Amino acid sequence: MKQETTTPAVPEWFEARRKPRARIVARWVPWVMVGIPVLVLLAIVVYPTVWMAYHAFHDTNMMGLFTGRYAYVGWQNFANVLSDPRFHNSVVNLVWYLTFGATLEVLLGTALALILYELVPRPGLRVVLLVAMVLPMMLPPSIVGVLWKFLLQANNGAVNHLLINLGLMAPTERIDWLGVDLSLTSLIIADVWQWTALPLLIVYSGRVSLPPAVFEAARVDGASRFTVLRRLTLPMLKEIIAIAFILRFMDAYKFVDKVYVMTSGGPAQSSELPVFIAFQKGIREFQIGEAAAYAWLIFVVAAVIITLFLQYLKRVLKAQAFA
Amino acid sequence: MARVELDRVNKIYRGRGIEVHAVRDLSLAIEDGEFVAILGPSGCGKTSTLRMIVGLEDITGGEIRFDGRRVNELGPEARNVAMAFETYALYPTFTVFENLAFPLEVRGLERARIEREVREIARLLEIEDILGQKPGQLSGGQQQRVSLGRALVREPAVFILDEVMSHLDAHLKFRMLFELKRLHQRLGRTMVYVTHDQVEALALADRVAVMSNAELQQFADRDALYNRPANRFVADFIGEPPTNFFDARVVGEGGEVRLVVNGTGLAFRPDGQRRAVLARSGAREVTVGIRPQNLGIEPPDGACERIEAEVDIFEYLGETAILALRSGERAFRAVASPRHRYEPGTPLSLFYRPRDVMLFDPATGDFLA
Numbered sequence: 281m282k283q284e285t286t287t288p289a290v291p292e293w294f295e296a297r298r299k300p301r302a303r304i305v306a307r308w309v310p311w312v313m314v315g316i317p318v319l320v321l322l323a324i325v326v327y328p329t330v331w332m333a334y335h336a337f338h339d340t341n342m343m344g345l346f347t348g349r350y351a352y353v354g355w356q357n358f359a360n361v362l363s364d365p366r367f368h369n370s371v372v373n374l375v376w377y378l379t380f381g382a383t384l385e386v387l388l389g390t391a392l393a394l395i396l397y398e399l400v401p402r403p404g405l406r407v408v409l410l411v412a413m414v415l416p417m418m419l420p421p422s423i424v425g426v427l428w429k430f431l432l433q434a435n436n437g438a439v440n441h442l443l444i445n446l447g448l449m450a451p452t453e454r455i456d457w458l459g460v461d462l463s464l465t466s467l468i469i470a471d472v473w474q475w476t477a478l479p480l481l482i483v484y485s486g487r488v489s490l491p492p493a494v495f496e497a498a499r500v501d502g503a504s505r506f507t508v509l510r511r512l513t514l515p516m517l518k519e520i521i522a523i524a525f526i527l528r529f530m531d532a533y534k535f536v537d538k539v540y541v542m543t544s545g546g547p548a549q550s551s552e553l554p555v556f557i558a559f560q561k562g563i564r565e566f567q568i569g570e571a572a573a574y575a576w577l578i579f580v581v582a583a584v585i586i587t588l589f590l591q592y593l594k595r596v597l598k599a600q601a602f603a
Numbered sequence: 604m605a606r607v608e609l610d611r612v613n614k615i616y617r618g619r620g621i622e623v624h625a626v627r628d629l630s631l632a633i634e635d636g637e638f639v640a641i642l643g644p645s646g647c648g649k650t651s652t653l654r655m656i657v658g659l660e661d662i663t664g665g666e667i668r669f670d671g672r673r674v675n676e677l678g679p680e681a682r683n684v685a686m687a688f689e690t691y692a693l694y695p696t697f698t699v700f701e702n703l704a705f706p707l708e709v710r711g712l713e714r715a716r717i718e719r720e721v722r723e724i725a726r727l728l729e730i731e732d733i734l735g736q737k738p739g740q741l742s743g744g745q746q747q748r749v750s751l752g753r754a755l756v757r758e759p760a761v762f763i764l765d766e767v768m769s770h771l772d773a774h775l776k777f778r779m780l781f782e783l784k785r786l787h788q789r790l791g792r793t794m795v796y797v798t799h800d801q802v803e804a805l806a807l808a809d810r811v812a813v814m815s816n817a818e819l820q821q822f823a824d825r826d827a828l829y830n831r832p833a834n835r836f837v838a839d840f841i842g843e844p845p846t847n848f849f850d851a852r853v854v855g856e857g858g859e860v861r862l863v864v865n866g867t868g869l870a871f872r873p874d875g876q877r878r879a880v881l882a883r884s885g886a887r888e889v890t891v892g893i894r895p896q897n898l899g900i901e902p903p904d905g906a907c908e909r910i911e912a913e914v915d916i917f918e919y920l921g922e923t924a925i926l927a928l929r930s931g932e933r934a935f936r937a938v939a940s941p942r943h944r945y946e947p948g949t950p951l952s953l954f955y956r957p958r959d960v961m962l963f964d965p966a967t968g969d970f971l972a
């Protein structure tokens with residue numbers, strides 16, 4: 281009698297894959313696939329960082345770079361930067377820019393998102409408004425810079441014209457938007473115009489995903505709209521708003537494109553930011569050593585701030601039992 | 604304090620191309636201070652009804668009145684109702700204490716009073732030990748009690764409670780039902796309690812509204828629901844195990860009327876009152892309903908009749924036992940004492956009182972007698 285063959289529990293094609301020698305690809309393929317990105321990262325991130333760290337302690341300039349002659353100067357570059365009034369001025373500008381720019385964007389974005397959600401009843405209209413508000417974000421920052429530079433011209437700018445036509449200003453008067461007093465404010469205006477939509481989108485989607493039953497319960501409990509906003513909506517959105525702020529903060533910290541296009545840091549360094557100075561020193565004046573010191577200072581401060589942010593996020597996620 | 608009237612209330616949900624008629628022509632008059640349960644299977648429109656009473660849902664048709672005053676256009680904040688949600692809907696950023704305190708806080712009560720009331724309700728619901736925790740850290744049953752507590756901490760005109768005991772274990776549920784009943788007696792406020800558990804509904808409520816398929820089937824006290832169910836659905840839904848139904852022919856005349864169950868050797872004899880109803884209607888076919896509790900192995904006191912059947916399964920439940928019986932092709936059930944075991948296949952005589960035989964119209968399912 282023929283012996284009964286037992287069917288294998290695992291299909292053959294699966295077995296084949298499990299055999300140690302049966303490889304899908306050759307042995308070198310994974311090495312190459314991981315190797316290429318690693319090499320690229322080494323070339324464009326690790327090498328420049330180390331190179332920069334090295335030159336931060338040397339008096340490298342354009343000549344030195346080509347001839348290979350530069351001397352070790354210790355912490356001299358850092359001392360120069362830290363004692364430079366131009367640097368102090370740029371830090372003050374940055375703080376203004378962060379407090380008024382990033383903060384204003386998040387506050388405005390949050391307010392608009394909640395207004396959109398609570399006060400615009402028709403979903404179709406909501407989507408149209410949302411798209412309209414997101415449009416500026418889709419323009420390249422340099423284009424936005426050029427656009428606002430034109431709008432804010434003192435003599436022929438549309439903004440001054442508008443103010444005159446609205447009767448808010450005498451026809452002979454001119455506001456010098458890009459002058460010493462207002463250049464930083466103008467940058468902030470342009471940036472807020474472009475980026476408010478990001479916190480808006482983030483907070484809006486956060487609000488949409490909050491459970492409606494909680495708000496129904498609050499209505500039944502007799503809470504006023506303002507109480508609901510203050511005690512429930514905002515606390516429930518706190519983490520989302522913080523994330524929106526972190527995103528805007530990180531972007532604002534390295535803000536350079538509109539400065540370059542609109543004011544070039546001027547007039548009289550009134551709108552200069554640290555990143556822009558580093559860019560000027562390094563790429564324009566070829567003071568490689570000092571630019572490297574700038575870059576390192578910026579990097580270290582950024583690292584500290586980001587670490588604090590991440591720590592906050594981790595605590596939040598843990599409190600919500602996600603992590 | 605409020606008398607709540609629902610007058611031919613309808614709810615239709617309209618979505619992309621589909622329409623759900625969730626509540627159809629529902630009329631209820633709930634007296635001031637009454638404890639009413641709404642009972643029905645899942646999806647029959649209980650929550651929709653509550654949401655219309657509270658004011659969270661538009662009323663598609665009909666009118667809801669509180670103390671005779673139309674409230675259709677009022678929002679929940681203007682109706683002075685408290686609601687415990689089926690999904691709990693706890694405030695996630697608040698502690699349990701803050702959750703319970705919120706309804707009092709927005710009413711501007713002073714701190715000490717809030718503290719006292721919250722502790723009192725927490726003691727009642729046995730959640731004092733978790734007052735400092737956030738809802739996310741609680742078990743389902745704990746969250747459910749917090750949600751119940753948030754509704755009970757206020758003294759509104761009407762309490763609306765939507766399946767507030769579904770996640771509690773049997774012991775805890777028993778204690779909570781007792782506390783709720785006591786609270787109702789003390790406050791004397793109108794309460795509407797939704798459940799699909801008939802034990803809860805019958806234990807708590809003065810009157811029970813039985814719903815099925817978006818419609819009210821019967822609104823009555825437990826005695827009427829049990830002995831004079833409005834239709835076959837109510838007779839089936841109320842009582843555990845469910846009522847036995849038989850399609851029968853009416854055979855004989857006058858005092859000799861028998862209801863012969865098709866396809867079996869079973870025949871029931873109704874009492875005089877039921878015979879009169881049958882004679883008046885002239886029906887030749889009826890649906891006979893008899894509760895398993897009313898089919899006994901020992902003859903009851905007073906007049907009784909008997910039927911013969913065969914034991915199929917003997918199911919032991921502790922305090923009682925359920926006999927699954929068979930006569931020909933027809934299976935049915937009886938409740939027996941657990942003292943005696945019956946082997947499958949044992950022939951058995953069962954006794955019933957003629958007045959326990961319920962008659963239903965076989966076409967509409969309406970109660971005849």
Ligand SMILES: Nc1ncnc2c1ncn2[C@@H]1O[C@H](COP(=O)(O)OP(=O)(O)OP(=O)(O)O)[C@@H](O)[C@H]1O
Pocket residue numbers: 616617618623624625643644645646647648649650651652689799
């Ligand atoms: N927002 C809604 N949109 C569309 N249909 C809905 C909505 N809410 C409920 N329904 C439908 O209405 C019907 C009744 O729902 P409802 O929630 O009132 O039932 P229920 O009796 O409370 O059931 P359960 O015991 O499961 O809670 C269901 O068929 C449901 O699908």
Ligand SMILES: [Mg+2]
Pocket residue numbers: 649650651689765
């Ligand atoms: Mg429900």
